[in-house]
Amino acid sequence: MYLELQKRLAEHLRGVLKAKYDIELENIPLEIPPELKFGELATPVALQLARTLRKAPKIIAQEIVAALGSVEGFAGFEVAGAGYINARFDRGTGVRLVVHAEGRPPSVQDHVLVEHTSINPNKAAHIGHLRNAILGDTFVRLLRAAGHKVDVQNYIDNTGVQVADVVVGFLHVEGKSLGDVKALLRDLEQRGERIDYYCWDLYARTSKWYSEGTSEETEARKRLRYATLHEIEQGGNETAEVAELISTAVLRRHLETMLRLDIEYDFLPRESEILHLKFWELAFEQLKQTGVLYLETEGKNKGCWVMTRPKSSAEQDQNEDGTKALDEDAKVIVRSNDTVTYVGKDIAYHLWKFGLLGRDFGYKPFFTYPNHECWISTQHGVEPHPQFGGAQAIYNVIDARQSDPQANVIQALRGMGHTDKADHYTHFSYEMVALTPSYAVQLGYQLSEEDRAKPYIEISGRKGFGVKADDLMDLMITAAKSEVAKRHSDWDEEQTHAVASKIAIGALRYYMLRFTRNSVIAFDQDMALSPEGETGPYLLYATARIRSIFRKAGITAVAALEQFANLGPEVVANYLSGEDAEDIWTLWLRAGRRSMVLDQCIATSEPAYLAKHAFQLAQDFSNFYHHHHILTEEDPARKTLLLATAAVTLRELTTVLSWLGIESPEAM
RNA sequence: GGGCGAGUAGCUCAAUUGGAUAGAGCACCGGCCUUCUAAGCCGGGGGUUGUGGGUUCGAUCCCCGCCUCGCCCA
Numbered sequence: 001m002y003l004e005l006q007k008r009l010a011e012h013l014r015g016v017l018k019a020k021y022d023i024e025l026e027n028i029p030l031e032i033p034p035e036l037k038f039g040e041l042a043t044p045v046a047l048q049l050a051r052t053l054r055k056a057p058k059i060i061a062q063e064i065v066a067a068l069g070s071v072e073g074f075a076g077f078e079v080a081g082a083g084y085i086n087a088r089f090d091r092g093t094g095v096r097l098v099v100h101a102e103g104r105p106p107s108v109q110d111h112v113l114v115e116h117t118s119i120n121p122n123k124a125a126h127i128g129h130l131r132n133a134i135l136g137d138t139f140v141r142l143l144r145a146a147g148h149k150v151d152v153q154n155y156i157d158n159t160g161v162q163v164a165d166v167v168v169g170f171l172h173v174e175g176k177s178l179g180d181v182k183a184l185l186r187d188l189e190q191r192g193e194r195i196d197y198y199c200w201d202l203y204a205r206t207s208k209w210y211s212e213g214t215s216e217e218t219e220a221r222k223r224l225r226y227a228t229l230h231e232i233e234q235g236g237n238e239t240a241e242v243a244e245l246i247s248t249a250v251l252r253r254h255l256e257t258m259l260r261l262d263i264e265y266d267f268l269p270r271e272s273e274i275l276h277l278k279f280w281e282l283a284f285e286q287l288k289q290t291g292v293l294y295l296e297t298e299g300k301n302k303g304c305w306v307m308t309r310p311k312s313s314a315e316q317d318q319n320e321d322g323t324k325a326l327d328e329d330a331k332v333i334v335r336s337n338d339t340v341t342y343v344g345k346d347i348a349y350h351l352w353k354f355g356l357l358g359r360d361f362g363y364k365p366f367f368t369y370p371n372h373e374c375w376i377s378t379q380h381g382v383e384p385h386p387q388f389g390g391a392q393a394i395y396n397v398i399d400a401r402q403s404d405p406q407a408n409v410i411q412a413l414r415g416m417g418h419t420d421k422a423d424h425y426t427h428f429s430y431e432m433v434a435l436t437p438s439y440a441v442q443l444g445y446q447l448s449e450e451d452r453a454k455p456y457i458e459i460s461g462r463k464g465f466g467v468k469a470d471d472l473m474d475l476m477i478t479a480a481k482s483e484v485a486k487r488h489s490d491w492d493e494e495q496t497h498a499v500a501s502k503i504a505i506g507a508l509r510y511y512m513l514r515f516t517r518n519s520v521i522a523f524d525q526d527m528a529l530s531p532e533g534e535t536g537p538y539l540l541y542a543t544a545r546i547r548s549i550f551r552k553a554g555i556t557a558v559a560a561l562e563q564f565a566n567l568g569p570e571v572v573a574n575y576l577s578g579e580d581a582e583d584i585w586t587l588w589l590r591a592g593r594r595s596m597v598l599d600q601c602i603a604t605s606e607p608a609y610l611a612k613h614a615f616q617l618a619q620d621f622s623n624f625y626h627h628h629h630i631l632t633e634e635d636p637a638r639k640t641l642l643l644a645t646a647a648v649t650l651r652e653l654t655t656v657l658s659w660l661g662i663e664s665p666e667a668m
Numbered sequence: 669g670g671g672c673g674a675g676u677a678g679c680u681c682a683a684u685u686g687g688a689u690a691g692a693g694c695a696c697c698g699g700c701c702u703u704c705u706a707a708g709c710c711g712g713g714g715g716u717u718g719u720g721g722g723u724u725c726g727a728u729c730c731c732c733g734c735c736u737c738g739c740c741c742a
Contacts, residue, residue, distance in 0.1 A: 034688060044687055050725065057725075081688050082725075309671090309741090329670075329742075403672060404740050431673085431738090436680095455680080483707075503707095514693095515681070518673060520738085522680075531707030533693045534681090541707050549704050600684065612682075615692085626700095626709045646704095668707075 001089075001097035001592030002041075003599070005073050006030050009041060009087055016067045017045075021053060036582060039078070039086035040094075040589060046083040057083025073097070091576040091585060092569030098592040098648060099561055108147045111390070113353055114140050116397035116428075117258060117265070118155040120162040121247035123203045124196035125257050125469040127523060128399075128433045128459060134512040134661065135430055136397035137263040138607045141659045146602055151388055155349075156270045156376075158247040164229040166199050167243045169206035172224060178238050178245075185249055196253040199246065200468065233275060244272075255367050255374070257469050261505055262661050265367075265374050267388045273361050273377040274349055280340050282357055283348035287333070292415035299328055303336030307412060331408055343405050347412045354413075354421045355390030363388070393424035395605065400429045400518060428605050430517040434458050435467070436524040443467060456522035472525075476504035479529055480537075484668065499665045503537055504529070506662040510536030513611040513660055534615045536662060539653065542618035543664040546650040549630055549643075557647035564644030567637060575641050583627055584645055587620045591652045598659075607660070614656045621649045 010028040017023045025045070033042045046061035053060060061079040068077055075088040116136020119129050136152075143150045157163070170176045176184070188195050210221050231239040255265070274280070284305075287293040293305045308330050333344040351357040362381025367374040375385065398406060406427040414422040434456035437447055451457055459466055481500035488496065511528035515521050531537045550557050576585050590613075597613045600606075630646060633639035657664055 029687085031684065031687075034691090038688075042688085044726095047687075047725065084688070331741090400673070401739055407672085429673090487705085487707080519681070520674095527680085527694080530694085535693090537707065541705080545705055545708085552704055596684090604685080608682090609684080612692085619692090622708065623710090625704080629703060631704045667705080 001094055002032075002589075002596045004097060005089060005094070006041060006596065008073060009043075009071065012068055012071050013043065013045065013064070016064055017049075020063065020067050021049070023049065023052070033084075033086060036586065038080060038084070039088040041087040041089075042080075043085050043087075044083070046079075046085060050083070061085050089589075090573070091588075092573035094592065095572050095576070095588055096565075096569060098588055099565060099644070110148060110392045112143055112148045112150045113153060113389075113391035113394045114143070114150055114397065114428075115153040115155055115394070116140075117254070117263070118157070118398070119254050120160060121156055121158055121250040121254065122162045122166040123200040123250065124194070125254050126459065127435075127467045127469060127472055130261070130469050130472070130508070131430060131433045131512045131521065132397050132399065133258055133263050134261065134509050135428070135517070135607060136395075137258075137261070138509075138513055138660055139395065139397070139428065139605065141661060142598060142601050142607060142610070145659055146598055151391070152264065152266045153388070154265045154268050156247070156251060156268050158243065158251075159229075159232050159271045159275060161225070161229055162203075163243050163247050164225060164232055165206050166203050166246060167232065167239060168221075168225055168228050169199075169202040169209075170242060170246070171228070171239065172221075173206050173209050174202070178242055181242050181245060185245065194253055194470075195246070195249045196257075197468070199250060200466075235272065235276060252367065259369075260470070260473055261509065262663070264369050264372070266372070266386075267363075268366060268374065268376040269349070269361060269388075270377045271345070273379060274345055276379055277359060277361065279348035279352060279357060279359060280345055282359055283344070283351050284334070284340075286351070286356075286416060287347070287412065290416040292412055293333055296327075296330065301328070301330060301332055301336075304332045305334035306330035306332050307408065307415070309408075309411075343408045346405065346409050350394070350409050350413065350425070352389050353391055353394050354418065356418060356421070360389065393426070395426045395428045397428045397430070400431050403427060403429055426605055428517070431520045432458070433512075433521045433523055436522045436527070439524040439526070442525070456520060467523075473504065473508065476508060476525055476529060477501050479525065480504040480507070483529075483531075487668075499668055502663050502665045503540060503668060506540055506657070506664070507536035509660060509662050510539065510611060513607050514615070516606060516608045534612075537668075539614055539618045539657065539662070540664050540668060542621050543650060543653050543657070544666070544668045545625065546621070546646050546653075547666055549646055550650075552631055553643060555643075557650050560640070560643040560647040561651075564640050564647075567640055571637055572641065575638055580627075583620070583624050584641070587617075587624050587645055587649060590617050590620050591648045594652055594656060610656055611660060614653060614660065617649060617653055617656070621646075621653075624649075 010030060013028045014025060017025055028043060028045055029048070030041055030043050033039055046057045046064060049060055050057040058079060061083045065077045065079055065085060070076075073090055073093045075090045077085055077087050080086050114136055116139075117129065117133045119125050140150050140152050170181055184198075185195060188198060210225065211218060213221070228239055231237050232243045234240065251268070258264075284293075287307075288305075293307055296302055296304050296306050306327070308327055331343065332341060333347075334340050348357065352359070352361075361377040362379050363375045363385035364378045364382050365373045366376035375388070396406065406429075410422050410425050410427075413425065435443070437452045437454060437457055440451075440457045441447055445457075447457065477497075477500050480503040481496055484491070484496050484500045484503070491499075507528045511523065512521065514534055527533075528535060529537060531541060546557070550560070553560075555563075575581060576588075593613065597609055601609050624645065628642055630639065630642040633642055654664055
């Protein structure tokens with residue numbers, strides 16, 4: 001409703017400004033007033049024009065209102081304050097728009113690529129990875145809801161130092177052979193144990209092992225580490241085979257972990273193929289040809305291929321004679337020993353994403369979801385396969401610490417002349433997840449006095465503060481279960497577990513989404529699961545209450561809305577006027593804001609606005625619920641309206657929750 | 669040293685990207701179950717938006733200086 005009426009009013013205002021003042025304004029500012037008494041939409045446009053028109057804003061506002069006349073869907077306009085124009089919706093029309101028009105048909109059909117999760121496949125996923133995956137998955141749902149065609153990618157760095165470390169652990173700390181590792185994998189499989197958990201511990205032990213012993217030993221271990229990394233990058237040897245086995249097994253576990261949160265992927269591009277298919281060599285040629293990279297001939301970066309960083313002051317780019325000055329601050333892309341940096345490989349990968357590389361991965365199926373297949377990169381793939389890459393816009397869900405390398409890749413694209421692509425490259429950055437001190441204690445960690453006073457405890461492998469994603473979900477489900485069991489002693493184990501899982505996962509997802517991206521989340525299980533406040537359970541409780549009403553009323557929410565559609569608009573408008581109807585109208589207004597909030601979320605890459613919207617909807621409903629008793633309402637027309645209000649709230653809540661990846665239980 | 673982000677109520681966070689009296693949640697105090705789920709609702713107190721200037725009809729938001737914190741690069 002809001003989106004339509006907003007557009008309609010903007011059109012009319014544009015027309016008036018053109019006809020009356022010969023002014024063409026591209027963006028007419030339209031906002032939602034702080035209070036309902038100011039109407040449903042307002043514009044400060046008269047304030048804005050006061051200067052150019054050399055008139056008092058109030059006069060301008062009055063002239064605009066007079067020229068507007070009547071606009072369909074609006075009950076009227078008035079001038080308020082210093083020169084605001086407040087618009088009132090026609091409530092009968094508004095309600096009809098909410099009932100019918102809130103399911104906007106998808107219109108855009110561009111190809112968008114979202115990359116998220118991207119966990120190193122060398123140990124179990126932890127709580128920080130959950131924020132990444134939940135943010136990414138939610139944004140994918142939002143893009144799809146808005147009509148975009150989206151491919152979901154999960155980039156796998158299976159040849160990096162992290163994988164090398166765990167391989168060192170298997171081969172040199174534990175002294176296992178390739179055969180032993182194979183046997184271990186079979187063994188774990190049989191016992192139903194998790195390889196990612198096994199690696200979690202082994203990785204910690206290996207990190208410790210590096211720093212132990214005499215200085216000769218630590219030196220030797222360091223060399224071993226890089227030799228192992230090198231062998232993995234090379235491929236075609238036993239070390240690489242161990243890495244492949246382990247990283248693939250851990251990757252499967254990660255996909256299973258994410259599936260618990262209803263998170264799926266379409267394609268898993270791997271670092272190993274980027275290396276073996278020589279993506280970098282192609283990119284290197286393009287970078288040289290476009291002059292983005294140049295060979296440094298002096299200074300500390302002598303012999304390196306470097307890329308100039310953006311300068312704050314452009315002066316220092318050239319010497320007085322016009323030659324290029326020595327730029328010590330340039331970003332090294334190829335080191336003097338001919339090895340390429342991570343950023344270099346990333347540039348190549350992103351050329352592929354935009355379809356600019358001129359080479360493709362091989363593809364094979366890897367993981368089967370109920371409704372589709374997830375593919376993985378390989379050197380020699382199968383035919384036929386779906387088409388990935390070549391996107392018009394990309395979003396990389398990567399934490400804020402990576403903003404510098406991400407900026408480098410964007411800069412390289414721009415330097416190569418792909419400005420349009422660079423403009424559609426979004427580093428979807430987010431801050432870390434930490435723990436509240438009390439939750440860290442609850443998890444069994446020893447905290448110093450100083451730590452207890454902090455707002456949050458940073459998760460650190462070194463300090464030993466880590467929470468595995470699966471453990472966290474298990475803990476939350478257990479906690480939710482005991483709450484459910486308290487209230488529904490008649491439910492069997494299966495039903496209790498199913499409802500508790502929905503509550504726990506919903507609580508987790510909501511907690512990860514309610515904060516804007518660049519705020520640090522101090523995670524606390526009790527806060528996330530709290531039935532009060534801005535939490536998942538509070539939202540789910542609202543849906544459960546509405547469902548309960550319809551069970552008792554003996555009709556479905558859909559039927560209630562159909563019945564309501566038969567009521568005349570005048571009747572509806574009549575019931576929606578007056579003081580005691582304000583909370584009903586507020587709820588309809590809120591329900592009518594969904595598509596507007598969706599647009600805002602996508603424009604700003606900020607899913608938190610929808611999380612907030614859902615909360616406010618639930619809050620408005622709770623207020624409505626306590627003021628109007630639906631089932632005992634004696635006036636049949638009014639009862640129809642009240643039921644429809646509950647129905648539309650349920651529809652909106654469940655729709656928005658599904659976009660947030662949260663499923664609501666029938667009862668709780 | 670350079671770059672990015674942040675500083676808002678006792679605490680954790682918002683603020684439709686320059687708009688009306690800066691809003692929520694938690695915590696605290698008081699009230700509400702014989703009626704659709706009290707995992708709820710209603711009411712109350714609580715603010716010099718780090719700081720000093722600037723831009724303008726109007727600044728939490730934009731510009732400049734300073735202070736503090738976090739991260740990245742060197």
